[in-house]
Amino acid sequence: MSQSMMRALRLTDWQSTPELSEVAIPEPQGSEVLVEVTAAGLCRSDLHIMGSPAGIYPYDLPFTLGHETAGRVAALGPAASGVAVGDPVVVYSRWGCGACWQCANGRDNACARTQRTAHGAGLGRDGGLADYVLVPAARYLVPAAGLDLVNAAPLTDAALTSYHAVTLSLDKLRPGSTALVLGIGGLGHMAIQVLKAVTAARVLAVDVRDAALDLAREAGADAVLSAQDLTPADVRAELGPDGATVALDFVGADATLELAAGSVAQGGDVAYIGRGGGELKVKPGLIPYEVTVRMPTWGTLPELAEVVALARTGAIHSEAEVYALDQAVEAYGRLKHGDVVGRAVIRADG
């Protein structure tokens, strides 16, 4: 491998397996910053992207996967400032237009104009499953000094997306409240920790896998239930007859959404987060009155800084299964089959 080339896990065709190829190391222009990748997390949404037929995602192929990245600043474009070569950072991978009403309010995650274009690292633009990743500006980098970078990578999506979903319901998660967490994977196990760290809610975790329920207990869940044949009545027997103040669905399948709608308390919140593609029906009789239904995506940059601060206190921690970059396809296979406990993370130097 020559000095100006690097490895990158690229999606070259829709409905196909990504390929590890050799590409040129990008040179930062203007305000861009080049980051040498230490670690990058694998997400279920990557499986969704690579498994989709052409036309579902507004991305041009090929591009490098990976939207959960931690590393060190390697080079700055001539107009970049605010970071220095060698700085440990985590990458905020959802890049907004910077001009719409959402971006103007600091909500790049919900940018109103980039949803139908490439919109971030590993999301149509080259991502972190490579030796280096190019970031448009230093503002998308959050300082990560003092953190283990392998464990820090999942903070940028698994923890951030969970934190954002919890934050949107924070007002209801008061002492005496309850939270139902459906699906204890990369995001769910972070959500439990976030709920315990920043709210007073009693947390019930649900998954079909025994290993995931063990992980939920370790993450601090007050109670766990197997999703097998689980009914809203079972949830209410555990959380009390009012039901769950907030139901967070990290699966997003028809069955989990039905369970969330049937278990949420009158006036509570349902958050549809997992990309399971299920349908949540809203009509009287199917969902209690005064319920707020949300479909959050990612989190904001300020929230990523808060997540990093929370990780620094030790209050949240990602359970990582570590792989080398040339094992990424194998690791995606394990993720697809539900065999990953916590988050699969690729170490770039592995």
Ligand SMILES: [Zn+2]
């Ligand atoms: Zn993701």
Ligand SMILES: [Zn+2]
């Ligand atoms: Zn925007």
